[in-house]
Amino acid sequence: MQYPSPMLRAQALLARGRLSVLDNEPERAVGDASRSVAEFNGIGVPFEAALARLVVADGCALGGRGDEATFERRTARDALASFGTEWWAERVDELIASAPPGSFDVPSPIPHGVFRSDGDMRTISWGSLSVVVRDLKGHRHIERLLAEPGREFHAADLVRFEAGSDPGLRIDRGIPVLDDSAKAAYRRRLDEIDDDFADAHADNDIGRAELAEWDRDYLIAELKRATGLGGRDRVVLDDAERARVSVTRSIRYSLARLAESCPALAQHLQQHVQTGTFCRYERDALHPVDWTV
8 A cells, every 4th residue: 555654654554454443354454454554653652552452352262362362452452541542451451351261372472582593494482482484585574674773774774784695785875856056056956045035025926926926935835855854865666666676675575484383473473574675674663672683
């Protein structure tokens, strides 16, 4: 799905997760709602992330994964209570209490995980489960993110790190839509236009004022087109875009394979690993995990 902002993308994923619960599609519900949790966490809206966790729980319960459903509900409940939203916390308590007694045990939070490369194999530990799997390119990207939680990595840098045997590898991050000198010139011209606009109004010159306003709107639009989220320069599509696509696909493929042997860890990483032009692993605020990589 393509949306103009992470918030809209998160809300759309959550809505699709809720529809999947209604349509009795548990795996799709868990997948979309988990990605929604990750998106909400990434933009710093924990209340919405907690509500999305409840949809993850509904999907888990629908698929017969009662232990995971209760874990998600307890995590969401703790978050909601910490925000002072007692009505929501009490509602989640009722959901937890309504589960059949003795049908499952609630897993404890995982304080430590292992995601270590051993040659062309990888040792992975999560809770009481430890597996050895074939190493994949996406695993190596994830390992780099786990090593420095919270840090953003450009996708091009992840490609460079993964190809560490080739120190001469160069990834072109692209040509900015506007370079620094062009942006400075545009801003100087905006200052001049403000003077022109003031003079035109003083002289009651409507035509000159309209022309100055048109020039200003055009320059502002060009500056916005050249700048993305966080003030980062937009670039012409190039190797950096190919790196973004490659890293995203590699991570998604590796998580799909990981879900076959360690589904709980795969779900955790789906929720907390952000992909795109900039990638990062964001620790769970309530239950942070320390990693050995």
